[in-house]
Amino acid sequence: MSAARKRVAVVGVGTMGSQAAWRLAARGAEVVGYDRYAPGHDRSAAGGETRIFRSAHFEDSRYVPLLKHADALWEQLQEETGRELRRLTGCLLMGPTDHHQMATVLQSIAEHDLDHEVLDAELLAKRFPQYRIEDGDAAVLDRRAGFIRPELTIQTAARRAEQLGAVIRRYSTVREIVPVAGGVEIRTDSGSERFDTAVVTPGPWVNDLLPDLPWEVDVRRLVSAWYVPTTPEAWFGEERPAFIRTAPTHCYGLPSPDGISVKLGLSRALHQPAGDPNQLDRTVRPEELEVFSDLIGRYMPGLHPDPTRLSVYMEGYTESSRPLVGPLPGAENVILLAGFSGHGFKLSPAFGNIAADLALDGTSPQPIDFISTLGRTEA
Template sequence: MATRKRVAVVGTGTVGSQAAWRLAARGAEVVAYDRFAPGHDRSAAGGETRVFRSVQTDDGRYVPLVRHADALWKQLQAETGRELRRLTGCLFMGPADDPEMRTIMDVIAEHGLDHELIDAEALAKRFPQFRVDDGDLAVLDPHAGYIRPELSVQTAARRAEELGARIRRYTPVREINPVGGGGVEIRTDGDTERFDAAVVTPGPWVGDLLPDLPWEVSVYRAISAWFLPNEEHHAGDERPAFIRRGGIPFYGIPSPDGLSVKLGLPQAHHRPVDDPNRLERAVAPEELEIFTEIVRRHLPGLNPNPVRLAAFMEGYTGSTRPLVGPLPGCDDIVLLAGFSGQGFKMSPAMGDLAADLALDGHTDLPIEFMTTLGRTAA
């Protein structure tokens, strides 16, 4: 009988909670650590909703990973009885000649993805909540919608515990050290434990935990703003998530309450964070100007004054592709970091990938295009 592997998971957020679930499901002895607790809102996993979409806007090579994640989202919902996703569709809008809109069409064609093309005239009739310009094109991704991040993280962590994992909440990890002859030591303020392998998913704290990492992950402060409609929605209204390209790019997600809409911006509009332990959570009035401009130009049905604001942190690599794989010179430490705003929709697949690498030393998932750190393929 094969020896049962003992695996540490450092960080139980977006990816770490999924890794703990997938490792425990495969029979590993899992001990997970978090400086807070699964589902906290101090990094990137807060904000009530995240977009799930089958159509990828910048790199079609993510499509197989999202398909794998899609199956695991369904599995996690079935195992727990929790509604973690709601498929409302996702509407991509922008000038037909915009390079990113052309990329969307190329990805759809390459992977044979379900979609619906909607011209500006039809869009104005079907989705009057959006104001479009002449020459705009819309593409509806029907197998898309939103994920509930806090609920998803807590649910994956709880499922891992049901399968035997132990989660050490409010226990920051101070050091991760390889052991001569194989294995890893995890040091906290209270003790030091030895494991066969460690999956390290530290989010924006990657620089604190691994200061000598040869790849940089820059941390940015992302703002979310929630807006109420000027008039009551009708029960039959279609309310998909949406992503706007061209001009000022932005995205929006209908809230689970069926009333408000959350808006967010891409990295170019985020401020850098010098210290992830000192995130400025208050939003200044001047930071709202761009949201007001977006609402007045493109979303005439919303009141331009937000009813809720929140700030979060996201880690970006220079290439925007995540760091994935064992650390150079130490196959027993598997790092997943720097998802550059792309992580939540495919987080179960990343959890499966982490389990592959920690338990088997390789994976069949197609991740060669990412910033792979060490040996990842069989």
């Protein structure tokens, strides 16, 4: 069957699903997307105004070619839609020189010749007085980096997919995905539809939808907190990079696009299990804020320590932090993309295109062996 006539379901039109729907529709597939809410909602892994885009990777330098692929597709989606989905304001990566994540950043930069600057303590204090670093810390400015607007991105990719012929069934929860001879059946409360292939991108609902998944995805509850600077000129001057501190407490932050506050977030180890994704506890207790106050006192004393806004999201983590990308064992027509472990947004156009490759051609030219579900024994 030719790619142009393939019927593909996209289950979950969130971060990955909206991009997959765009790429599939652009490549001539007949696409039907399903979401339990509507594209751009903030009840799962996306939401909270901003996500960091960066070119240097501190987790694993094998992501850099995928980031370059994503980078080109970010530009393409902006061009096709006329929307500013991200802004390249840079990202400061800071942390102990001898920590493995800082070493991976420097390895990514050297291996892939990435546009960057290494800042010593004196230069950092002059250019970015809002941050403190400690003895033995390095600071690297990744220049092809900045912030993405998550809600706008998902809506824009989904709308673009619709313009290209995709149909999106909003407020339509998929209850079951059933492989059948030569295809797959998608069951919702209003009936079932048959497709050649399903791209399954349910985010934090992955265990709910696929209870027999052979890999563990640990769904966590992530708190984002916004703080107003007492020194706004330092945070909202000409340069407004995002930042990531790798250690001893991994954290990150972004000056908000409105120029008023700075959003802070923490790493996986500091997040509680989410429990049932349909019953997410969105109450933030005062004790959950202590780690934020400590970080502000130590590294960003120019932020007022009382948050002006708090939000709670969910994300699925694998043991290795590498996502699950590829067919489900024993069901080659069901392509899973899940467990993005806190770093999927920046890569989402690349993963959407990879989903389209796998759904339409059965393989992808992108270097995905290290994250593929094929032959994977650990998460």
